[in-house]
Amino acid sequence: SSGINAEYGIDACRTILVWIIDLFIHYAITTDYGENFDMTYGFLQLGGFAMLLLGTLLYNEIIYIACIASPRPPPGSGYTEISADFEGSQPVLDGSLRFG
Secondary structure, eight states: OHHHHHHHHHHHHHHHHHHHHHHHIIIIIOTTSSOOOOTTTHHHHHHHHHHHHHHHHHHTTSSOOTTSOOSSOOTTSSOOOOOOOOTTOOOSOOSOOOOO
């Protein structure tokens, strides 16, 4: 559902939001606090965040990339998803199985 997907997106963006606030404090308010942008690892951190966000979006099936296999086809692709209806079915173990 869309509420869960929004929660995953917000959770993934929390990482970069904290980092942006940290950089803002360092450059806009005072250099005593916060963190300066490290040219050696700063772009590596941005790339890592992009991978984190892409992985979250793919895992939660929010986006589909044609060259990456997905367990389910994208919506509107013409494939019908088969779902099982468990209403009225009997449990596999009904309590009659005894151990020992």
